[in-house]
Amino acid sequence: MVGELSERIGIIGGGIVGIALARALLEGGRGDVTVFEKEERVAAHQTGHNSGVVHAGLYYKPGSLKAELCVVGRKQIEEFCAEKKLPYREVGKLVVAVDDSELDALADIERRSIANGVPDLRRIDDQSELHAIEPHVHGVAAVHSPHTAVVDYSAITEAMAADVRSLGGTILLGSEVTAMRQERNGTVRVKTGASEHVFDRIISCAGLQSDVVAALIGASPSPKILPFRGEYWSLAAKRNDLVRGMIYPVPDPRFPFLGVHFTRGVYDDIHVGPNAVPALAREGYNWLTVSPRDTWKSLRWPGAVPLAKQHWRMGVDEISGSLIKPLYFNKARRFIPELRMSDLTAKTAAGVRAQAWGRDGSLLDDFAVDQVGPVTLLRNAPSPAATSSMAIADYVIEHYLP
Numbered sequence: 001m002v003g004e005l006s007e008r009i010g011i012i013g014g015g016i017v018g019i020a021l022a023r024a025l026l027e028g029g030r031g032d033v034t035v036f037e038k039e040e041r042v043a044a045h046q047t048g049h050n051s052g053v054v055h056a057g058l059y060y061k062p063g064s065l066k067a068e069l070c071v072v073g074r075k076q077i078e079e080f081c082a083e084k085k086l087p088y089r090e091v092g093k094l095v096v097a098v099d100d101s102e103l104d105a106l107a108d109i110e111r112r113s114i115a116n117g118v119p120d121l122r123r124i125d126d127q128s129e130l131h132a133i134e135p136h137v138h139g140v141a142a143v144h145s146p147h148t149a150v151v152d153y154s155a156i157t158e159a160m161a162a163d164v165r166s167l168g169g170t171i172l173l174g175s176e177v178t179a180m181r182q183e184r185n186g187t188v189r190v191k192t193g194a195s196e197h198v199f200d201r202i203i204s205c206a207g208l209q210s211d212v213v214a215a216l217i218g219a220s221p222s223p224k225i226l227p228f229r230g231e232y233w234s235l236a237a238k239r240n241d242l243v244r245g246m247i248y249p250v251p252d253p254r255f256p257f258l259g260v261h262f263t264r265g266v267y268d269d270i271h272v273g274p275n276a277v278p279a280l281a282r283e284g285y286n287w288l289t290v291s292p293r294d295t296w297k298s299l300r301w302p303g304a305v306p307l308a309k310q311h312w313r314m315g316v317d318e319i320s321g322s323l324i325k326p327l328y329f330n331k332a333r334r335f336i337p338e339l340r341m342s343d344l345t346a347k348t349a350a351g352v353r354a355q356a357w358g359r360d361g362s363l364l365d366d367f368a369v370d371q372v373g374p375v376t377l378l379r380n381a382p383s384p385a386a387t388s389s390m391a392i393a394d395y396v397i398e399h400y401l402p
């Protein structure tokens with residue numbers, strides 16, 4: 001049956017990547033598609049708990065999948081929002097070097113952005129130009145990406161899910177895949193609760209659970225998912241004039257996260273964050289949610305010791321900032337000296353990033369896909385995977401579901 005129109009395809013995960021994939025398969029006239037989502041709604045985890053930024057491709061290593069699929073995906077998300085009349089606001093992004101020690105790293109971001117084809121990128125060395133874009137920012141130089149945008153990824157995923165249903169696909173909510181087995185005839189039997197389903201192909205887009213789902217079909221335990229929580233503070237509404245668009249630090253190249261930043265959201269709320277602290281559960285949105293099983297498994301992973309040795313300083317710094325507000329505030333105030341502690345009103349949200357982690361302790365930088373017979377596994381789809389979701393879907397179909 002494989003390759004024919006009647007092919008039965010199962011997708012595990014109703015985040016933006018799984019739903020974009022289901023939609024692309026159905027739009028391409030491919031078979032009969034069922035999405036399994038363990039929660040009672042789509043976009044319940046990373047997709048519904050992120051910064052809402054449509055990245056333009058500034059940071060990623062030229063030639064990497066992230067670089068290629070982010071640039072294509074940005075256009076696709078823009079077109080999709082226009083078609084569905086969903087908000088898409090190009091508020092623009094400034095990546096700011098606050099002192100001379102950050103100039104080399106800023107130059108590297110500029111080189112990467114040019115190589116990746118980020119549209120209309122501009123280097124800014126002049127204070128008046130900097131203040132024309134963000135009047136309250138402090139910095140010695142910056143790069144400006146005017147087409148970096150903000151959206152509502154939950155609303156986008158809901159709209160894609162509506163397309164999936166109207167194209168004849170099925171989305172089964174509250175349906176956790178707990179077992180998978182490849183049959184002698186090449187099909188895959190999938191178990192959810194008391195029901196069983198048979199497919200010609202399975203694609204897993206399980207985000208924070210992607211290594212758990214990979215284990216169900218006997219794939220390599222590496223890379224493992226290491227959950228990193230990112231917490232956001234809200235900027236007091238009366239201080240909304242401090243930020244026009246997005247103000248980002250120059251990221252530390254040794255670390256896969258972008259650093260605490262300011263983002264004007266699509267609904268004009270301004271959030272400050274996220275930081276990056278190890279989460280004590282895969283879906284642990286605060287310090288009180290602890291999964292002894294997840295934490296014990298992370299600690300027992302062979303990569304735990306090398307990772308801790310390499311990044312302990314950064315870890316202590318991030319955890320302290322999470323627990324002690326003045327430390328978080330100091331990180332933010334580097335960019336906006338007028339900021340006051342009382343302007344950070346409340347920790348309003350948090351997301352947990354699914355970061356893949358090798359046996360040797362290295363954090364996987366690029367998107368990664370594995371294949372076990374008829375089962376395709378997305379093993380690493382961190383930021384900018386929401387931006388790139390439609391391009392990731394096209395890539396997986398082209399390379400793994402010919």
Ligand SMILES: Cc1cc2nc3c(=O)[nH]c(=O)nc-3n(C[C@H](O)[C@H](O)[C@H](O)COP(=O)(O)OP(=O)(O)OC[C@H]3O[C@@H](n4cnc5c(N)ncnc54)[C@H](O)[C@@H]3O)c2cc1C
Pocket residue numbers: 012013014015016017018036037038039042043044045046047048049050051052053054055175176177178205206207208209213229230274350351352353354381382383384385386387388
């Ligand atoms: C704090 C934070 C900020 C971010 N900011 C941005 C940003 O500004 N821009 C950007 O492009 N990206 C950003 N990202 C990254 C982006 O959100 C993710 O890369 C993207 O959402 C990944 O989508 P996904 O569908 O792979 O995963 P998810 O959205 O996590 O979806 C996976 C789904 O699989 C389901 N699932 C898992 N196991 C099973 C099972 N056994 N059976 C059934 N269902 C299962 C889960 O319930 C979940 O709904 C951010 C992420 C975080 C956490």
